Amino acid sequence: MASQSIEIRSLYKIFGPRGRDFVEAVTKGMSKTELNKEHGHVLGLKDINISIPGGSITVIMGLSGSGKSTLIRHINRLIDPTSGEVLYGGTDVCKMNEEELREFRRHKTAMVFQKFGLLPHRTVLQNTVYGLEIQGVPKSEREARADIWIKRVGLEGFSNHYPNQLSGGMQQRVGLARALTNDADILLMDEAYSALDPLIRVDMQTVLLDLQKELKKTVVFITHDLDEALRLGDKIAILRDGEVIQQGTAADIVLNPANDYIEAFVKEVNRGRVIRIDALMEPLSNPAGESSVRIPGSHNVEEGMRVMTENNVTQATVTGENGMPAGRVSLEGLVRCLVRTND
Structure with a gap:
């Protein structure tokens, strides 16, 4: 069954x-500083x-x-909101009773x-099965499921090691x-890779993208x-x-920053590596005259320019996930994307 959205x-x-x-008062414009200074609330x-x-x-x-961390903790209601809704499948998580919330956390979310x-006293396998153990899944079943994911994340042979090893x-x-292993619909990752060295961090990002x-x-x-954020989101x-x-795709944020704050963030971004081809494609005006050179929409601008240059073309057909034509791009349009304007 397809995963449901969260609103x-x-x-x-x-x-x-x-x-x-x-x-x-906050809705009407009271600032974070005023709220704290005048009323002692944050x-x-x-x-x-x-x-x-x-x-x-x-x-x-x-x-x-x-x-950001406060926000993610509202999704599984580790923090109760002051007001508002967190809807999953049309159900407001904020209104769940104790039993409903327990079931939601156990079966629908993982963090x-x-x-x-x-847990330092548990092996890799024992740590991996912990959620299923809490759910009451039989030992043989939970260990079989855990073995699959231990291998999938590249830890085959380490099942009996302890965390400090x-x-x-x-x-x-x-x-x-x-x-x-919990097979939850929702995966919550709070600064999951921030403590890792840069190369290991990139490696873990790749693991997540491949699995996803x-x-x-x-x-x-x-x-x-x-x-x-731009690589994963x-x-x-x-x-x-x-x-x-601001919210949107990587292309939305990099190409159309909402204000000076966002613009400062994205100023040094390598657009060629973070903008996808499908964010720049135009409609196919004449399907019969489409280019024989095809580029997947998931490719970034650098990859698209390389393909077009190698094939000595100035136009290419963009394909969707199904491999069918979805639009077209021009070499001129890709180059224009890379040029920052000062308007």
């Missing part, structure tokens, strides 16, 4: 004993409205204190943490295997790293001081 609507979080009393999230498509990766990005969250990257693979092509989970990935939402500043 976050009018979500507010004000930390303090009288948070609800100040929602209206604004965590302000009027968050995000649609998280099922079966894709949505990245929530922001600097420290932007509210991967920045600091791995492994593994590198940081290997420990994070265990965390990912544990989450996938097959699994089509609803992934919510938190990061403060723009390069990571089918959709990206950028937060600042508890508010969504």
